[in-house]
Amino acid sequence: MNTYDIYVGGSFQKTSEILQVANPYTGRAFAETYLAGENELEAAIDRAQSVENTMKSLSSFRRYEILFHVSKELILKKDYLAGVLAQEAGKPMVYAAAEIDRSAQTFLIAAEESKRLPKEYISLDWSSAGVNREGMVKYFPLGLVAGISPFNFPMNLAAHKIAPAIAAGCPIILKPASATPLSTLELARIVDETPLPKGALSIIPMNRTTGEKLVTDERFKLLTFTGSPKVGWQMKREAGKKKVVLELGGNAGVIVTRSADIDFAVKRCLIGGFAYSGQVCIHAQRIFVEKPVFDDFTEKFVEGAKTLKSGDPLHPETQISVMIDEPNARRVESWVTEAVQRGAAILCGGNRKGPFFEPTVLTNTEASMKVNCLEIFGPVVTVEPYTDFEEAIRLVNDTPFGLQAGVFTNRMNDINMAFDRLEVGGVIINDVPTFRVDHMPYGGIKDSGLGREGVKYAIYDMMEPKILVQPSS
Amino acid sequence: MNTYDIYVGGSFQKTSEILQVANPYTGRAFAETYLAGENELEAAIDRAQSVENTMKSLSSFRRYEILFHVSKELILKKDYLAGVLAQEAGKPMVYAAAEIDRSAQTFLIAAEESKRLPKEYISLDWSSAGVNREGMVKYFPLGLVAGISPFNFPMNLAAHKIAPAIAAGCPIILKPASATPLSTLELARIVDETPLPKGALSIIPMNRTTGEKLVTDERFKLLTFTGSPKVGWQMKREAGKKKVVLELGGNAGVIVTRSADIDFAVKRCLIGGFAYSGQVCIHAQRIFVEKPVFDDFTEKFVEGAKTLKSGDPLHPETQISVMIDEPNARRVESWVTEAVQRGAAILCGGNRKGPFFEPTVLTNTEASMKVNCLEIFGPVVTVEPYTDFEEAIRLVNDTPFGLQAGVFTNRMNDINMAFDRLEVGGVIINDVPTFRVDHMPYGGIKDSGLGREGVKYAIYDMMEPKILVQPSS
Amino acid sequence: MNTYDIYVGGSFQKTSEILQVANPYTGRAFAETYLAGENELEAAIDRAQSVENTMKSLSSFRRYEILFHVSKELILKKDYLAGVLAQEAGKPMVYAAAEIDRSAQTFLIAAEESKRLPKEYISLDWSSAGVNREGMVKYFPLGLVAGISPFNFPMNLAAHKIAPAIAAGCPIILKPASATPLSTLELARIVDETPLPKGALSIIPMNRTTGEKLVTDERFKLLTFTGSPKVGWQMKREAGKKKVVLELGGNAGVIVTRSADIDFAVKRCLIGGFAYSGQVCIHAQRIFVEKPVFDDFTEKFVEGAKTLKSGDPLHPETQISVMIDEPNARRVESWVTEAVQRGAAILCGGNRKGPFFEPTVLTNTEASMKVNCLEIFGPVVTVEPYTDFEEAIRLVNDTPFGLQAGVFTNRMNDINMAFDRLEVGGVIINDVPTFRVDHMPYGGIKDSGLGREGVKYAIYDMMEPKILVQPSS
């Protein structure tokens, strides 16, 4: 069994508390690592604070060099890393490999952005008080960052915290999900090869008590958390003076109008609805289809869902595999049961086998059913007809969440109305809400979060403006 | 008869050469002013150069104060100024008043932009050569500007040269069109009330020989010309080392698709086609209508053209009046005759009476007829059907000019294709090519010009970047 | 006695709870207004929410028109308004008039910025996932804003919340300080003349219980608070899901190097140290002078402090008057006493008479004395010598606060080091930390606050990005 040391303040270490990592598909532990206790966390914080000034004054080309190296190595080791990720997360290889590609892209973007950190000029002589003076606003690193990342994209969602921190010049301590710590520890090994000051990055699995300190300790200047809404909003309350960025979940809606290319919409909705068993924050959970094309869409969509290839995540042709664990599959099962009991119809799927849940399409659902009003984080999609576009927008908005939404249409008016009125962080035209590239601003409104990731945006959140008022030339 | 002194180096002066200004509608001179000779131009240049440094170091709030005052006064004196403009240009009062409003807007925009002149930071440490250095790029005024403005928007097209020059900190010498010098001289009177350094603005009508110096004299650092293509391109050749901005003409095309609101398209095309007798650079000269709606559009458009109210420009309800002079009306007449002889059909209009030419709609025309391939600068519009959108784009592009184009459509794909492929400086969706607001970048490609106006863009053209490389903080 | 109705949801109203407003100099009430209870607050919230969509879709030129009108009227009524402000705040007329000027400037800047709200393009095809797609990020108003403003700049610090809200398209409910509600109610009267939708602005004094709801009620999407650190940080904890901007206090430091123009430094420090009796967030509280020029600086500074003209704030020549109330003057007195008991020397001042406290200069102080380590918000300045520039920076930084700092120097190296290392939101070269123009980013780090004001920055805080991913042209 492989053993992974944790990465504390720039050195790989063991602790007294072993953390076994299981393959969700086989249910068997295949590797082990360690949980950090308070001592390790304190050591990480100490080392991190000791390199704050070094990090702040790293030249652009050194930051580029560090971040570019990571990007390059991720590509070179893609097959190996995808295997590790597939095993710990139960994620089909094709998606695991795509995640490594995206992680490499995330580091590449950060590399480039590290050369483009902002500094802005402001003319100050708009009134006599400012005559012969000018302002320069430079952005300085905030200081120590605490990052908490989830199991579903164990490498790339960690990369979205680590890479910006390096680019911004902030040391960071990252707590990966306990179920999937290995891909980030692989990442730690790569980062450790670079000239990044030791201590600027720690990657340490923690139990919840130790992890609490990431939230409450005032030595952290920013908490960036990706995870569930309930946990996230509680953290905001306990965060003290520090800034907080929350990337929480949603129950993303899709609108398919009759002006859309239905076959294309079906193809994309199958990916948005079932990729990684729907364990994706921007999983396409609720699809609203304009009445005249509802039957056509639904028939093709159900047909597609039925033919998804299920199996071992390590098999290259697997399209859908197990969920992260059986309790989650049971939860999904119970939500589907609730829906059916309240009148919903199962168009396909609906069955569970251990941690595996079939790709499931429901209709005749209501907004108040759990399959609609909560984040299902499972391979379940509801499909409902609508009459006019304004109604479709109301339906998508009728939820406390607001992450992203997809709209399949070719009418300019629809696009403008959707962008203006959909209460989300991102409106995706002619694609599923699941669309994300790593440099775009990404994040939710309403209960779905606070702030934006997307490399440049995360970098800015890790910096603080300071103005210099000086005599003007 | 009113007499207007010319504005030479900050003082109002007479010269030995009287210039009479006639009302194109009555054909009678109603005011007189003067032509500058070489002496006046030399005086203007001397004074302008003597205030270059003062202009360069004017504070933002002083520039704002000067430009805002002009904007405010133009509004306060709108009725009076519109009357002067209507008389000298034969422009109907409603359009003359709108031009005063736009001139005020042009000065207001320049006032605001004068507080937002750019200065940009560049991190330089992308390689070891730049470590611990940073760059600041500041934009400095180029120096003395030569402006030449046309008769058709005598105040606002002059404002588009004067206001940016003041905002940029450049002295400017402006030559207005000889037919319409009065509105700019009214403007000079307003500017003269402000704390603008005397000499920073001269407004002097000139004969062609004197005017030549604006093109060839190396003391001018920029020539900004609005006028005819032939003259403009010749100026570029003779301009020596100075920068040249050319705002020339066109024969703008419009596409009306069946997805459009036809009544709205008709209404806008009547304005685009006949406002100020088509003496507008972005006059809607060629309209291409998708076949299924061609008859509907054409019928309504011709009906509208027939009911335009013609008469004295000073009458508040006049919609169309005389052209700038009879020779131009005769030129238009001869082009229509050529078209008819080669097979074109007149749907309405076609007659001339002195300097007045009727609103005229032609069809069955060919691209090679003068009414299509040259800039008609008269109240003549050709209307032709097309089959598919790609063809419509080819038709609009089939000309050496490329200023603006209008597209009436609601399909996203049309918009994208139009923006990508129309060879123009501006694509206007759901409006005529005649659309312009004064802060948007405006100018043509191909034979229609070089560079852009639109206040901020003109300001930038009047400035030169200089980089400061300095130790970084 | 003048009576001011409060401004609830677009109508001026009385309530059952009268609030008397006293002139701090005479100690006598000269006007009265009302405290809002829960009913009025609910009415204001209802009306505000009902105009959210109208506000969101106000055109730029309408926003400009509203904000510009306010700016213009403030200037026209400057003398009158300065009188109201001087009376309620005990602020000398010269400073009260300057505050009206600045408030007008704040609204003018907001007017201009309302035409420049950002929308940003992002190319998305950095990897194959984004091919033929592009992103547009538009900023939408957050929704209802809660503002709480302090007594010391009763009009301009309220303007810094109201004007950005109007520019951003957010309704706002503002709670002014109970001691100084009149100038904002005067502002309400001016705003009420404009076409701003009724309900978009409420200005209502409240008792603390009612005011609590501004912090805790989830219908508010942003809380923007200017006031004391203790209160502010507690609010952050109780704010729930809403965003929070905190503009808190400080104990700003000044460094005077021997390369400085000492007479100029003295002149500016007298203003920074004693204007409005030091009741200014960026009051120059701690001055560090390089040893070779310490005696020269101190002698001149004390001489200047002694000759400040004290008296009735309504007298045009008064430079220093009473503090906001006697308890505050007593607090200042006790802090000075503590300093003296621990060894500090009084160079001038030190005495209290009712609410008046003399301009006071102390030396031989220590960092741990209250006059140094807390925000004194009174006319007391400490002056201490330092040996080298690094030491001076350490001294300025040795405090939990970090708002602004001033540095008088002509050496490039000092400037770079100061900008790099001073732990503040703003470094002012060759002026006091008290320097502020209203469009610059303004705000503190460490315990001095969270976020930035300065019109554009406040506007951005009131907006939320949303990305549109669409087919690219």
Add this chain to the structure above:
Amino acid sequence: MNTYDIYVGGSFQKTSEILQVANPYTGRAFAETYLAGENELEAAIDRAQSVENTMKSLSSFRRYEILFHVSKELILKKDYLAGVLAQEAGKPMVYAAAEIDRSAQTFLIAAEESKRLPKEYISLDWSSAGVNREGMVKYFPLGLVAGISPFNFPMNLAAHKIAPAIAAGCPIILKPASATPLSTLELARIVDETPLPKGALSIIPMNRTTGEKLVTDERFKLLTFTGSPKVGWQMKREAGKKKVVLELGGNAGVIVTRSADIDFAVKRCLIGGFAYSGQVCIHAQRIFVEKPVFDDFTEKFVEGAKTLKSGDPLHPETQISVMIDEPNARRVESWVTEAVQRGAAILCGGNRKGPFFEPTVLTNTEASMKVNCLEIFGPVVTVEPYTDFEEAIRLVNDTPFGLQAGVFTNRMNDINMAFDRLEVGGVIINDVPTFRVDHMPYGGIKDSGLGREGVKYAIYDMMEPKILVQPSS
């Protein structure tokens, strides 16, 4: 002898006209290539035009891939390529290797910038005319570019035209200097390995008659020329309608104040004055030293100049070698002779041996001597004392040229005055005017040129704005 085919429209070809390439140090031809005639140029133009649309629609990630590949290969083949460059240009290996590094950097910057091509939003509703409309300004490639590059940086100055053209999406035909065509042909071989559409790049040495067409042919939309002032300005006159960017020469000045670190200034001036025998556009030709430190500076500078290691450019320790050819060395000799005859004193050097000219320092010179008033493009530097900083600025400005200037100082006031008043494109604080990194805006004013290079700036010059006015969301 090595033979290099020329790169015509994407294929490597021979022509009937052989061009022999000599090593300036040995005087012997060591390789041969070909001159293109009209046929080859026509073929190149045809192929280039045929891929214009393909180039325009290349995705960002494809442009990145192409440009990044070139950057990477340049680094991998650095030693080999530096050898080729050293041989054809007589450039010492250390500088030749540095040029390859910089060329790689130029392509890397272009790769990154190709993902950041601008598209800008403009709110249009500043007046009622623009209500419910918004503008998007996108930059489209201009079309075919003609590039002409000089002998002195044969690879990097070609890279500054080729890399931006690829990033912008413009096909380009480059004419390298006849003396040094080989490094660009090596570059062509690398570019040919990428997926760049064949025909998008041609690299063809030409005789002057054929080369003329690059200037006059209207199928080229931009001419970008780096070379001598006289030739450049003549080209502007003959360029017809196309845009012209001119990077011409200068006689750069340096100011050394007494506040400077003299030893550092000497060290940098030796590089600025003698690197590549002064055959550098921003060669430090005129050094002005504040009187109190003049003797100290001059003594050390002359001492340094005397100890520069001369010899074979291929020898790794050579610091200075031959000039590009003997006629140029004779020209430099004659200018030095003129200066001496008119009273100048030779402090070191002054002798010629074939194409080698000694590092030469002159004093007692006058502004009107050729060594000062013309661009010497040879290893000659004049050193003169000055009294005060304003005088130093006047001395630097007293020339028709204005490329860059260096100022060694630590006083903020000097920096501000220098930036404000030096009539150049770049002011370099605490370094020689010879400072350039490849992403900074670079170019001269006055007779030194028109427009700026520096990758992003060159890209923008190769693009044309087009505005889309559309209904706003």
